[in-house]
Amino acid sequence: MKRIEVFSKDWCPYCDRAKALLDARGLPYEVFDVTNDPALEAEMRERASRRTVPQIFIDGEHVGGYDDLAALDANGALTTAVADEAHERSHHRLLIIGSGPAGYTAALYAARANLKPALVAGMEQGGQLMTTTDVENWPGGDIGLTGPELMDKLLEHATRFEAEIITDHITAADFSTRPFRLAGERGEYTADAVVIATGATARYLGLPSEQRFRGRGVSACATCDGFFFRDQPVVVVGGGNTAVEEALYLANIASHVTLVHRRAELRAEKILQDRLFALVEKGKVSIAWNSELDEVLGNDEGVTGARLRQSDGQTRELDAEGVFIAIGHEPNTGLFTGQLESWHGFLKVRGGPGANATATSVPGVYAAGDVADPVYRQAVTSAATGAMAALDAERFLSESEIETRRAA
């Protein structure tokens, strides 16, 4: 809770009102009575640039008199202004941002190296796999292993070796000072080394109609929203693994699935393509080759169809209650713009032979998983680079400690 100071005088109805308001909100405050204290009154005038009472300060910031306090309360900002101080501050040798396979594996390796890492889980704890049904390509995975199950196991494994999991999501990062400084919604963190494993988020096409119907028929998550389209026709846009997996999943629920792809062949794994083509044979799925989504059609109720544009320029309309966008992912690097070198939005890492392959352009900051990977983007490759980043960070920390000791 932030400190609230109320400068008042002994006979002052507005001072009483201010105190009553703070009491009503259950907010503790300190009263400074300036009635017979010229020095204190001078301090108040100095800090408030006003001579009337009451004058109220929150966390040293001047709020004003009773009216200002009441206005702050009326628009709800009072509780937030005061509550912000719930912020925790903590220092960590290694801070890991992100809780997908890369983040959890980095935490596991760093914890076993006795770095006592902290992992900030982010808004979507578990990452993209939380919306994946079957994970069939995790080495050693059981038959029927689902994405959420795998992520639960990885979390459990990381915490088994004393990795601290922090439920927060980072909103600001400053890599220009040592230790590095990061701020989240709930806490502020400093760290000697950082592993960025913020992953990627589903990409949308950017059509105004797509935005307009988001949540009302347009979705990027078949496993979340397929439920709403039982026995209704749907469209899936894309040609990679995600698009085909979504089409296969939806084929069990929807009356018909049309996969819209801008090329004449799919990028998805052959085994997925085979399953898809089997459903095409059965008439459950059809594929609109060389076509792009031109516009999502709908009314006040939501989506009613999709207009496709073929590569020859012709358009056609399809009936559909749902439109699932599966055209790939964008790396979550917005936080680091201008601080770390990037390539088409992906963090640039050193790569190549030799150690430090996961090093970014700032020494002590490492990147792992989809945030630095426009090519492979697998759970297992993310986990692998997470392990590499933890090992790189460990080496960096032990070398910088040797230097510090030498300097001392």
Place this chain on the structure above:
Amino acid sequence: MTARIENLTPENFETRVVESGQPVLVDFYADWCAPCRVIGPVVDQFANDYADRVDVYKVDVDSSPELAVRFGVRSIPTLVLFKDGAPVETLVGVVTKGQLGGLVEKLAA
């Protein structure tokens, strides 16, 4: 500790939401929806922080699909903010506590 948030059904929806004297936030979710589990604690925390200003409820779309249909919810998680019994804001997908707070401040302004 946070009190458990009550689940709404078509039967109690009118009394809880339409006849409420203050804004009401409704979280449409399902048990099998992973992003819904992510947003759950955010909504709980919000309900706690804004206990005196906003009523918060949940709708399980599995057991009360009628309510999802009635408010055009076709994605979960979806949060719908009601004022005077009518939906005024809809947030689809995962949101932060900050975004939720901002929504309510905007409503009060």
